[in-house]
Amino acid sequence: MSLFDNSSIPVSHLTRSEARLELARLAQEVKIHDVAYHQNDAPTVSDAEYDALRKRNSELEQRFPELVRSDSPSKRVGASVQSKFEKAEHKVPMLSLENAFNGEDVQDFVDRIKRFLAKDKDLLAGAPVVLTAEPKIDGLSLAVRYEQGRLVQAVTRGDGAIGENVTQNALTIADIPSELSGGNWPEVLEVRGEVYMGKEEFFALNKSQELSDKKVFANPRNAAAGSLRQLDVSITKSRPLKFFAYAWGDLSAPIAQTQQQAIDQFKAWGFSTNPLFKACDSVEEVLAHYHEIAEARSGLDYDIDGVVYKVNRLDWQARLGMIARAPRWAIAHKFPAEQAVTIVNAIDIQVGRTGALTPVAKLEPVNVGGVMVSNATLHNKDEIERLGVRVGDTVVIQRAGDVIPQIVEVKSLDQDYDSFVFPDKCPECDSLASAEGDDVVIRCTGGLVCPAQTIERLKHFVSRTAFDIDGMGDKQVEQFFAKGWIKTPADIFRLAQTDEDKGSTLAHWEGWGEQSVGNLFAAIEERREIDFHRFLFGLGIRHVGQQNAKLLARNYETAENFRDHMTACGTADEKALSELLAIDGIGTKVAETLIQFFREDHNLEAYNDLLTSLTIKPVEAVAEGSAVSGKIVVFTGTLTEMSRSEAKAKAESLGAKVSGSVSKKTDILVAGPGAGSKLKKAQALDVTTMSEQEWLDYIKS
Numbered sequence: 062m063s064l065f066d067n068s069s070i071p072v073s074h075l076t077r078s079e080a081r082l083e084l085a086r087l088a089q090e091v092k093i094h095d096v097a098y099h100q101n102d103a104p105t106v107s108d109a110e111y112d113a114l115r116k117r118n119s120e121l122e123q124r125f126p127e128l129v130r131s132d133s134p135s136k137r138v139g140a141s142v143q144s145k146f147e148k149a150e151h152k153v154p155m156l157s158l159e160n161a162f163n164g165e166d167v168q169d170f171v172d173r174i175k176r177f178l179a180k181d182k183d184l185l186a187g188a189p190v191v192l193t194a195e196p197k198i199d200g201l202s203l204a205v206r207y208e209q210g211r212l213v214q215a216v217t218r219g220d221g222a223i224g225e226n227v228t229q230n231a232l233t234i235a236d237i238p239s240e241l242s243g244g245n246w247p248e249v250l251e252v253r254g255e256v257y258m259g260k261e262e263f264f265a266l267n268k269s270q271e272l273s274d275k276k277v278f279a280n281p282r283n284a285a286a287g288s289l290r291q292l293d294v295s296i297t298k299s300r301p302l303k304f305f306a307y308a309w310g311d312l313s314a315p316i317a318q319t320q321q322q323a324i325d326q327f328k329a330w331g332f333s334t335n336p337l338f339k340a341c342d343s344v345e346e347v348l349a350h351y352h353e354i355a356e357a358r359s360g361l362d363y364d365i366d367g368v369v370y371k372v373n374r375l376d377w378q379a380r381l382g383m384i385a386r387a388p389r390w391a392i393a394h395k396f397p398a399e400q401a402v403t404i405v406n407a408i409d410i411q412v413g414r415t416g417a418l419t420p421v422a423k424l425e426p427v428n429v430g431g432v433m434v435s436n437a438t439l440h441n442k443d444e445i446e447r448l449g450v451r452v453g454d455t456v457v458i459q460r461a462g463d464v465i466p467q468i469v470e471v472k473s474l475d476q477d478y479d480s481f482v483f484p485d486k487c488p489e490c491d492s493l494a495s496a497e498g499d500d501v502v503i504r505c506t507g508g509l510v511c512p513a514q515t516i517e518r519l520k521h522f523v524s525r526t527a528f529d530i531d532g533m534g535d536k537q538v539e540q541f542f543a544k545g546w547i548k549t550p551a552d553i554f555r556l557a558q559t560d561e562d563k564g565s566t567l568a569h570w571e572g573w574g575e576q577s578v579g580n581l582f583a584a585i586e587e588r589r590e591i592d593f594h595r596f597l598f599g600l601g602i603r604h605v606g607q608q609n610a611k612l613l614a615r616n617y618e619t620a621e622n623f624r625d626h627m628t629a630c631g632t633a634d635e636k637a638l639s640e641l642l643a644i645d646g647i648g649t650k651v652a653e654t655l656i657q658f659f660r661e662d663h664n665l666e667a668y669n670d671l672l673t674s675l676t677i678k679p680v681e682a683v684a685e686g687s688a689v690s691g692k693i694v695v696f697t698g699t700l701t702e703m704s705r706s707e708a709k710a711k712a713e714s715l716g717a718k719v720s721g722s723v724s725k726k727t728d729i730l731v732a733g734p735g736a737g738s739k740l741k742k743a744q745a746l747d748v749t750t751m752s753e754q755e756w757l758d759y760i761k762s
């Protein structure tokens with residue numbers, strides 16, 4: 062993910078400069094995918110993801126028309142041609158298609174057409190807009206030129222203006238006649254259509270490629286493109302390519318008045334045309350045909366990725382013309398995410414940076430929506446149980462917008478496989494793994510030692526609100542970790558300027574010098590003495606934030622005492638639990654997490670390790686019976702005698718609770734100059750208000 066990734070923010074919330082950055086990123090990203098897909102026949106993302114990028118791009122351009130870039134994806138078709146083949150120019154540009162994703166988009170498309178044609182009063186004259194509907198074949202388009210009925214040239218789409226001359230290759234495809242049959246063809250006739258490979262031929266090709274250690278193709282489209290664009294024509298000839306004719310380019314004379322007539326003509330001249338082609342009178346009929354094709358899809362012997370609708374009348378097509386990269390008179394209604402059936406070979410457990418154990422299904426590789434898939438996320442233990450998925454099962458998987466596909470259904474429920482047993486130990490560090498309360502996520506409790514979590518924990522440990530070690534930021538932690546110098550927090554206090562074993566000196570590392578090393582070691586020395594609550598917070602135990610760390614520190618006073626209470630033998634857990642729950646402000650969640658933390662030996666070891674390197678300062682005892690003990694205090698406005706955090710610390714040390722907002726429960730508002738709404742609210746609620754000086758006098762008393 063890039064620095065400027067705002068893609069989850071609704072377009073309407075973006076500022077112009079954010080939109081500009083995102084448009085630049087999208088232009089670059091789409092171009093990279095276009096080259097991978099069109100030039101190299103090797104896409105790296107799913108079509109759905111690619112389409113989403115384009116959709117986002119056009120949404121942004123609609124909102125900020127002044128930001129449209131000259132290299133915008135909305136202006137480009139395919140990818141430019143590489144030098145491998147002779148280039149050939151298209152007399153009539155080869156365009157792409159706009160996409161529709163639902164019935165509403167299709168209705169909008171028809172409404173747009175009607176509005177456009179209605180500009181010309183006589184043109185529409187109440188006539189229905191007849192649309193043709195036909196499968197969108199997942200192959201690559203090819204323009205085949207005939208002169209006097211003879212094939213003279215075949216050119217790929219390329220960037221729409223210039224393509225590759227693949228005439229010799231096209232001549233090897235049986236569906237493309239080298240001479241037209243019938244008669245009545247114009248002198249110059251450029252027939253366009255889709256070169257594709259059948260599913261069975263695709264699987265067979267991949268199998269033989271695999272056996273001979275050659276490149277396997279991700280999907281039939283890539284196989285078709287890779288097979289047609291071969292410099293060695295004998296290779297193309299050995300590949301079972303097919304062709305459907307559905308359009309035309311350069312013509313010396315008109316060939317028809319409607320789309321339907323043109324298709325019939327192609328058939329008469331000896332081309333294969335798609336049998337699912339149909340002319341429809343209404344949007345309802347179009348959508349009904351879409352659903353029919355969708356249902357027929359899995360049974361077809363070739364891949365399709367949607368249904369293409371075109372205005373049937375060619376005079377209307379001519380009038381409608383094109384916008385940027387696609388005709389105004391056609392649209393591709395895409396199918397939703399594709400599913401596939403495969404087998405679960407294993408279920409692996411991955412440990413995330415927060416310790417969450419995520420099960421991942423290892424699949425028998427299968428093609429889904431154009432990408433070979435071999436992993437699917439199972440999210441958590443509950444999801445495994447919900448699906449009832451076991452190793453060996455046959456499952457239906459689906460790619461939606463997610464990068465990682467999902468299992469939607471188990472097919473082989475009656476088979477006798479063992480149920481999956483979710484581990485109770487972390488596969489990374491062997492610490493206990495368990496869920497908190499009714500949370501569905503199972504986590505590794507070895508926070509301080511688990512390699513999967515270490516980096517995040519270390520970063521937290523040194524951060525400003527925890528140990529606050531100057532000169533040790535995220536970058537440095539990563540560096541030390543990568544070089545193996547720091548694995549646990551206590552290692553920080555054992556750092557030496559030179560590691561004799563590794564023969565490495567810190568001052569020689571990139572980004573370091575004598576001075577920065579000196580500063581770092583001074584900063585570390587300074588933190589060898591630390592407040593107990595900061596120490597506790599630094600451990601990064603889940604739910605133990607600054608506030609809870611203070612509560613605990615005040616109650617247990619020393620780090621040793623706290624540890625001993627948490628780990629006392631016998632019925633330790635229950636005793637510790639009730640003790641924790643007795644503290645006002647500590648709930649079950651926090652209490653349980655703490656007990657889990659100390660129950661894990663690895664953590665205890667790391668805790669003790671720190672205790673030997675550090676002097677942990679007990680908390681100043683709260684002045685029992687002080688004037689403000691138990692009171693809720695709010696500070697507002699400018700304080701002059703002390704900083705806000707000093708004021709807060711002082712009040713807390715006297716047993717007061719400091720809150721950020723005024724309510725009926727507030728006992729005292731300390732208001733410095735510049736106080737505004739909080740002061741007004743306090744006055745309205747009859748809360749005692751004091752100046753800073755009054756407050757200082759009050760707590761002295």
Ligand SMILES: NC(=O)c1ccc[n+]([C@@H]2O[C@H](COP(=O)([O-])OP(=O)(O)OC[C@H]3O[C@@H](n4cnc5c(N)ncnc54)[C@H](O)[C@@H]3O)[C@@H](O)[C@H]2O)c1
Pocket residue numbers: 094095097098099104105106107108109111112138139156157158195196197198199200201202218255307308366369393
């Ligand atoms: N995954 C990736 O990285 C990646 C990259 C680029 C493109 N793509 C995919 O490629 C497609 C975009 O490429 P595109 O610009 O070729 O647009 P497109 O494939 O969406 O639409 C235009 C093409 O559809 C084809 N087509 C098939 N059947 C047709 C029919 N019956 N009538 C008319 N045209 C028909 C033609 O070849 C035409 O050029 C999208 O599906 C996109 O997801 C994917």
Ligand SMILES: [Zn+2]
Pocket residue numbers: 412487488489490491492505506507511512513
């Ligand atoms: Zn672990």
